Amino acid sequence: SPTRISIDPRTPGAEVPRRLFGTFVEHMGRCVYDGIHSPGHATADESGFRADVLALVRELGATVVRYPGGNFVSGYRWEDGVGPRAERPVRLDAAWHSTETNQVGLHEFAEWADAAGLEVMEAVNLGTRGVVEAADLLEYANHPSGTALSDRRRTNGRDDPFGIRLWCLGNEMDGPWQIGHKTADEYGRLAAETARMMRFLDPAIELVAAGSSNHEMPTFGDWERTVLRHTAGLVDHISVHAYYEQDPDDPQSFLASGAALDRYIGEVADIIDEVDARTPYGARVGISVDEWNVWNQTRWNEVDKPRVFTGDWPVAPRLIEDDYTVTDAVVVGSLLITLLRRADRVSMANLAQLVNVIAPIRTEPGGGPAWRQTTFHPFRLTAEAATGHVVPVEVDGARISTSRHGDVDAVDAIATVDGDIAHVFLAHRSLDTPTEVAMDLGPVASAEAVVLTVPEGGDRHTTNSADAEPVAPASLAVEVVDGILRFTLPPLAWARVRVQ
Numbered sequence: 498s499p500t501r502i503s504i505d506p507r508t509p510g511a512e513v514p515r516r517l518f519g520t521f522v523e524h525m526g527r528c529v530y531d532g533i534h535s536p537g538h539a540t541a542d543e544s545g546f547r548a549d550v551l552a553l554v555r556e557l558g559a560t561v562v563r564y565p566g567g568n569f570v571s572g573y574r575w576e577d578g579v580g581p582r583a584e585r586p587v588r589l590d591a592a593w594h595s596t597e598t599n600q601v602g603l604h605e606f607a608e609w610a611d612a613a614g615l616e617v618m619e620a621v622n623l624g625t626r627g628v629v630e631a632a633d634l635l636e637y638a639n640h641p642s643g644t645a646l647s648d649r650r651r652t653n654g655r656d657d658p659f660g661i662r663l664w665c666l667g668n669e670m671d672g673p674w675q676i677g678h679k680t681a682d683e684y685g686r687l688a689a690e691t692a693r694m695m696r697f698l699d700p701a702i703e704l705v706a707a708g709s710s711n712h713e714m715p716t717f718g719d720w721e722r723t724v725l726r727h728t729a730g731l732v733d734h735i736s737v738h739a740y741y742e743q744d745p746d747d748p749q750s751f752l753a754s755g756a757a758l759d760r761y762i763g764e765v766a767d768i769i770d771e772v773d774a775r776t777p778y779g780a781r782v783g784i785s786v787d788e789w790n791v792w793n794q795t796r797w798n799e800v801d802k803p804r805v806f807t808g809d810w811p812v813a814p815r816l817i818e819d820d821y822t823v824t825d826a827v828v829v830g831s832l833l834i835t836l837l838r839r840a841d842r843v844s845m846a847n848l849a850q851l852v853n854v855i856a857p858i859r860t861e862p863g864g865g866p867a868w869r870q871t872t873f874h875p876f877r878l879t880a881e882a883a884t885g886h887v888v889p890v891e892v893d894g895a896r897i898s899t900s901r902h903g904d905v906d907a908v909d910a911i912a913t914v915d916g917d918i919a920h921v922f923l924a925h926r927s928l929d930t931p932t933e934v935a936m937d938l939g940p941v942a943s944a945e946a947v948v949l950t951v952p953e954g955g956d957r958h959t960t961n962s963a964d965a966e967p968v969a970p971a972s973l974a975v976e977v978v979d980g981i982l983r984f985t986l987p988p989l990a991w992a993r994v995r996v997q
């Protein structure tokens with residue numbers, strides 16, 4: 498029997514927060530060096546940034562970029578990254594057991610982000626540093642002139658303030674792997690006092706308190722409650738970090754990862770309500786899912802990490818360069834559907850990361866072209882089209898049993914409506930059975946659709962590479978019969994339908 502989908506565009510839900518399509522650049526592995534920045538590359542500009550990577554970043558269509566970490570930020574001295582490049586110190590990066598050259602810092606990155614059309618979301622170090630260093634960075638970045646720090650910025654070549662509005666108060670401070678790891682009370686107090694001084698300096702900023710590193714942390718829940726009690730009235734958002742990986746014996750649960758993200762967001766939302774955590778303006782604190790993706794963490798923890806942390810201190814080593822499959826792309830598309838569905842509580846989100854490090858865009862060491870991973874496509878197609886308001890979708894069709902998330906709809910879907918244009922985003926999570934979809938969206942003048950699925954001759958493990966990108970969107974035939982849209986979704990697919 499077909500999957501019936503209906504939406505009522507007259508009952509829109511939350512406005513689509515365009516910051517939902519954020520991304521993340523960390524000084525980690527080959528994300529910055531040998532990723533976005535590679536002075537020897539044929540396409541590099543005079544500052545060393547690759548034009549081909551920049552073109553793909555623009556094509557991806559992200560809106561925000563979190564920077565410079567991640568775990569890296571918890572040992573970072575921002576001052577190392579400003580001033581004449583030749584005089585910048587080379588440091589050990591204890592977070593990733595690498596050598597940091599500091600050839601990219603605030604100025605270079607902010608200018609690159611500007612060229613890429615990305616709003617910078619700057620993280621401050623609350624691992625080894627505290628209130629004054631965070632306040633100094635804010636004054637350096639945002640104060641117009643006439644003080645030692647703002648004039649130092651101007652001497653370093655930037656007259657106008659950077660005007661950075663979004664700030665993260667540290668990163669994953671609940672994790673024992675974090676440099677400067679803290680208890681919830683220690684972090685909550687530090688975050689509150691840092692927030693207080695930063696707000697005194699620049700009331701226009703928005704602040705993100707660090708929530709748990711993941712839903713499975715033993716302190717999850719208590720951490721959020723404690724941190725929110727300390728920071729209520731001082732922060733605007735609290736973070737959620739969520740990475741999903743495939744158990745090779747249980748792909749069906751992996752494909753239903755959206756259910757786990759949905760539950761995680763729901764639990765954090767309940768805690769915000771329970772604590773009645775408000776922003777300085779009285780609004781409810783938002784949820785910033787500022788790291789999310791598919792990541793093979795088992796391989797990282799068991800195979801790569803022991804090698805990395807006992808080796809030497811390389812500059813820009815290959816770290817967590819996961820090769821994404823079709824299955825991963827369907828999961829990424831489905832996680833985006835969850836984020837849109839939860840747009841009433843999720844104020845922003847960042848796909849972690851942007852280039853090379855668990856990234857939609859890849860480069861190869863030693864030159865060559867930049868290329869798109871499979872996961873590039875659902876992100877680009879959603880970021881491009883999801884505007885206006887979210888509209889809930891009713892799905893009536895086959896259900897799938899999963900060992901980890903119970904029964905879920907085989908087709909996961911959400912819609913957005915902007916004026917007279919509606920987009921429906923669908924993830925088909927069946928591994929083997931196509932489904933006929935019948936979609937009732939009200940009056941339809943025209944409809945078109947694209948689908949991402951297993952390419953001809955491939956299987957669910959097919960990946961893209963520097964040599965070929967077989968996993969790419971293709972057009973999907975839709976017909977309108979008596980006002981009902983009909984099309985066939987192949988198994989393991991993600992699709993976008995545009996209706997006018």
Ligand code: AHR
Binds near residue numbers: 523525568569710849
């Ligand atoms: O994105 C990779 C790492 O994952 C980040 O540095 C850290 O915040 C998270 O644990």
